[in-house]
Amino acid sequence: MEEAVDISVDFAGIRLANPVFTASGTCGYADELADFTDVNALGGFITKSITLKPKKGNATPRIVETDSGMLNAIGWANIGLDKFIEEKLPIIEKMSAAVFVNVAGESIDEYAAVAEHLAGEAAIAGFELNISCPNVAKGGITFGTDAVQVTEITSAVKKAAGEKILMVKLSPNVTDISVIARAAVEAGADALSLVNTFTAMVIDIETGKPVLANKTGGLSGPAIKPIAVYLVNKVYNEVAKNRGIPILGSGGIRTASDAVEFIIAGATAVAVGTANFIEPGCAAKIVEGIKKYCVRKKITNIKELTGSLGIG
Amino acid sequence: MAKNHSAANRGPFNAVISANKQIGQRFYRLSLGFESAGAKAFAKLKPGQFAQLDLADTPLPPSKDIPEDLVDAARRKILLRRPFSFSDVINKDRKTLVDILYRVVGPATLRMTTLSAGDSVNIIGPLGNGFWVPRGKKQALLVTGGMGAGPLLHLAKVLTADHHGIEAIAFAGAKTEKELPFEGQLDEISQELGFSLAEFARYGVESLVATDDGSAGFAGPVTDCFSEWLGRAGLAGKDMIIYSCGPEQMLAKVAEIAEKRNIDCQLSMERMMACGIGICQSCAVECKVNGSSETVYKMCCEDGPVFDAKEIVFSS
Numbered sequence: 277m278e279e280a281v282d283i284s285v286d287f288a289g290i291r292l293a294n295p296v297f298t299a300s301g302t303c304g305y306a307d308e309l310a311d312f313t314d315v316n317a318l319g320g321f322i323t324k325s326i327t328l329k330p331k332k333g334n335a336t337p338r339i340v341e342t343d344s345g346m347l348n349a350i351g352w353a354n355i356g357l358d359k360f361i362e363e364k365l366p367i368i369e370k371m372s373a374a375v376f377v378n379v380a381g382e383s384i385d386e387y388a389a390v391a392e393h394l395a396g397e398a399a400i401a402g403f404e405l406n407i408s409c410p411n412v413a414k415g416g417i418t419f420g421t422d423a424v425q426v427t428e429i430t431s432a433v434k435k436a437a438g439e440k441i442l443m444v445k446l447s448p449n450v451t452d453i454s455v456i457a458r459a460a461v462e463a464g465a466d467a468l469s470l471v472n473t474f475t476a477m478v479i480d481i482e483t484g485k486p487v488l489a490n491k492t493g494g495l496s497g498p499a500i501k502p503i504a505v506y507l508v509n510k511v512y513n514e515v516a517k518n519r520g521i522p523i524l525g526s527g528g529i530r531t532a533s534d535a536v537e538f539i540i541a542g543a544t545a546v547a548v549g550t551a552n553f554i555e556p557g558c559a560a561k562i563v564e565g566i567k568k569y570c571v572r573k574k575i576t577n578i579k580e581l582t583g584s585l586g587i588g
Numbered sequence: 589m590a591k592n593h594s595a596a597n598r599g600p601f602n603a604v605i606s607a608n609k610q611i612g613q614r615f616y617r618l619s620l621g622f623e624s625a626g627a628k629a630f631a632k633l634k635p636g637q638f639a640q641l642d643l644a645d646t647p648l649p650p651s652k653d654i655p656e657d658l659v660d661a662a663r664r665k666i667l668l669r670r671p672f673s674f675s676d677v678i679n680k681d682r683k684t685l686v687d688i689l690y691r692v693v694g695p696a697t698l699r700m701t702t703l704s705a706g707d708s709v710n711i712i713g714p715l716g717n718g719f720w721v722p723r724g725k726k727q728a729l730l731v732t733g734g735m736g737a738g739p740l741l742h743l744a745k746v747l748t749a750d751h752h753g754i755e756a757i758a759f760a761g762a763k764t765e766k767e768l769p770f771e772g773q774l775d776e777i778s779q780e781l782g783f784s785l786a787e788f789a790r791y792g793v794e795s796l797v798a799t800d801d802g803s804a805g806f807a808g809p810v811t812d813c814f815s816e817w818l819g820r821a822g823l824a825g826k827d828m829i830i831y832s833c834g835p836e837q838m839l840a841k842v843a844e845i846a847e848k849r850n851i852d853c854q855l856s857m858e859r860m861m862a863c864g865i866g867i868c869q870s871c872a873v874e875c876k877v878n879g880s881s882e883t884v885y886k887m888c889c890e891d892g893p894v895f896d897a898k899e900i901v902f903s904s
Contacts, residue, residue: 304867311598312712312865324869332885337860339870344665346862350869353885497667553863554642554669556712557600 281570283563283578285319285544287522288441288466290401292319292374292545294563295578296535299526299549300324300378300404300445301350305360306367312556317563318373319545320524322404322469323364325380328389330356334411335489340478345497345528346550347476349411349490352380357390365399374401376443382414384429388436395438402441405433405465408472410449410494417475420447423459434464443467443524446511448500449475453507454514461521469524469547470511471504497550501528505541512542512583530558532565539566542583598865599712600642601626605703606685614655615769616701617675618688620709627684630714633677635743636833636856636894639713640669640864646699646709654698661695669712670696671861673833673893675738676745689738689769715864716893719743719831719854721751726827729851730758730793731814731842733834737769739856740833741787748791758788758795759817761810761834765803810834811841818849825850830897832856840902853897859888866890874901 285295297320298309305323307315315321333353340347355363360377368375377400381387391403407429409416419425426444434442444460446453448471457468473494478487486492504527516523525543529535530551538546548559555561566578575581603620610616622630630639644666648654654662676687690697703709719739721728728747730740737760747756762768770785788795797805798813806813821828832842833856846853859871871888876899883901886892 301869302867308865308867312600332883333869333872335874336870336872338872339860339862339868341666341668342664344667346667348862348868348870353869353872550667550862553868554644554667555600556863556865 280576281567281578282576283566283570285578287320287374287545288402288443290374290441293372294319295539295545295566296320296559296563297322297524297545297547298552298559299547300406302549302552305355305364307371309552309556313560316372317560319563320376320401320547321371321373322376322378322547323360324354325352325378325406325409326354326357326360326390327352327380328357328386330354330359337488338490340487340493342476342478342495343499345495345499347478347488347493347495348473349488349493351411351490352409357393361393365397369399375399376402376404376441378404378406378445379433380406380409380415384432386415387429388432391433391440392436395436395440400440402443402466403433403437404469405430405442405444408445408447410447410473410475410492411490417447417449420456421450423455426456426459427463430460430463430465441466443469445469445472447472448503448507454511457511457515461515461519465521467522467524468511468516469526471500471507471527474500474503496528498528498530501534504528505537508538508543509541509585516542517583529562530555532562532569535562535566536569536581539578539581540583540585542585544582596632597625597629598715599626599629600710601629602708603686603711605705605707605709607705608701608703611771612769613766614692616690616692618690618700618703620686620688620711622684622686623682626711627682630677630684630686631679633674633686633714634718635746636673636718636739637714637716638671638673638864638893639711639715640671640861642669642710643696643699647702648699649702655692658692658694658698662698664695666695666699668862669864671715671864671889673739673856675741677742689735689741691735691769712864716889717891719856719894721747721754722829722852724827725754725829725852727823727829728754728756729814729828729830730756731810731830731832731834731838732758732760733810733838734762734767735769736832736834736856738833740831743831744788744791744793748793756791756793758785758793759798759810759814760785760788760795761798761800761813761838763800765799768797768799768804809838809841811838811845814842815845818845829853836902843897843900843902846897854894855897855900856894857888857892857900861889864889874903875899876901
């Protein structure tokens with residue numbers, strides 16, 4: 277019966293076996309989750325942020341749990357481009373999911389350099405431009421909250437990325453996310469990824485100080501899901517739909533029902549993040565759950581579902 | 589299959605609770621049993637390794653049983669798994685039984701108190717690297733602070749069973765007598781040497797107790813008690829090894845003592861963790877780079893939780 281359901285999706289010109297990704301920073305560089313789940317069951321995979329040089333990351337505590345969520349302030353701790361190419365690319369080559377490398381940096385040149393070095397790698401489907409990380413002093417969100425800078429960095433990385441898909445990951449920490457989304461698309465983004473985490477703070481009332489060493493962190497998990505669904509729907513209606521730009525929706529997805537909500541709101545695909553920490557096999561389960569939903573709703577092709585939000 | 593890990597099966601497994609015994613005001617010992625693949629994985633658990641328990645669906649105790657200082661914390665819906673180390677492992681009839689010593693400190697451990705025989709809990713593990721025993725040691729000195737006693741009880745058992753050439757001595761510290769996570773703690777097995785804990789005594793391991801407020805044993809920090817004992821010790825530093833688990837301030841002091849006396853020392857570190865499997869990069873431990881003034885962050889979950897004391901950079 278399940279063969280009758282087609283959940284493969286066209287994502288910016290490539291065919292994905294299914295619409296489920298694992299989100300950057302929650303699934304390692306390559307197959308780190310392979311001990312717990314079949315990584316080849318995924319439609320897409322996004323690596324941890326890669327910078328030109330290795331980065332140590334922030335001091336600890338780097339995380340704190342909140343009500344139905346968590347704050348993180350890792351600070352782009354990563355092995356750097358050279359080691360990524362040497363150690364991780366050979367593993368990525370064997371993965372069947374479409375692999376996107378999350379690109380980060382302190383300057384536009386650094387972002388562009390990372391993309392340029394990887395643009396010729398056949399193992400990679402594209403890039404996710406991280407201009408929305410709230411936990412670094414330079415780069416990240418400082419680029420992603422100003423439309424002029426978004427235009428500049430997106431054009432520069434697009435040029436460096438060659439034929440690869442360029443997906444821009446948006447921050448929700450802006451007055452109007454559609455303004456930023458439009459700037460990214462008009463500067464050459466092939467896809468949009470939203471949302472990154474919400475800047476947040478937890479205070480230890482005994483010490484009167486923030487719990488995180490970085491003071492603030494990014495809020496993720498089920499707590500942000502309804503806001504993320506709303507923002508995906510807003511960007512879909514105001515920017516993506518008419519331009520044919522696919523959205524990768526994320527924010528608190530733990531179940532197939534959560535994923536379906538994002539798809540109805542306008543996401544072509546979804547990314548599972550924080551939930552990987554708790555249930556490393558949950559993305560694979562979500563793939564199966566989406567199929568079951570489609571069967572139950574007599575949907576033969578998942579694209580019928582994308583942006584199908586009924587109003588009124 | 590694209591896979592570069594050679595790691596054994598780490599779950600998730602379902603474990604069935606066999607007992608959840610209150611052993612002190614806020615202390616419990618949770619006993620869990622694994623069968624089939626889980627039993628196989630946990631049968632090889634090394635002292636100091638840990639596991640991640642999913643307690644999000646475990647119910648809270650009735651409100652009358654929630655301590656006043658945890659009433660607000662109890663309101664919080666938890667999300668992440670919680671890491672625990674083990675105080676014992678028993679392999680029997682193809683089953684593996686493990687014990688976790690825990691103290692009620694927040695919304696997850698509060699939920700844990702409601703687990704009872706027959707309930708099941710989802711576990712990822714065993715995780716991380718445990719304590720190791722270098723060759724040629726004659727004496728193992730186990731320094732524990734509060735809940736840090738758990739993995740060192742397991743280590744005491746393993747040393748006694750598998751390393752006959754090594755004599756183990758435990759130094760168990762806590763703020764007060766009530767915060768010593770032991771049952772029948774002051775049974776007077778050896779009054780001359782101070783107090784002896786039955787939990788260590790059953791492995792033939794002598795133990796000294798220290799409490800900050802002097803309510804049991806040595807009056808003062810366990811590190812002072814340990815230092816004084818070392819001053820009287822008969823063996824050379826190279827023949828000894830220190831194993832320690834407890835609050836970070838205590839571990840820093842233990843590392844300082846070990847360095848001064850040139851004794852090998854392994855410390856079990858603790859950090860807030862999200863995944864426990866090397867993905868989230870939350871549980872960073874600042875470590876020295878050999879032969880340089882630079883430092884790197886290692887992951888408590890995958891590189892530790894047991895580290896060579898010489899590596900660790902303690903924040904002052």
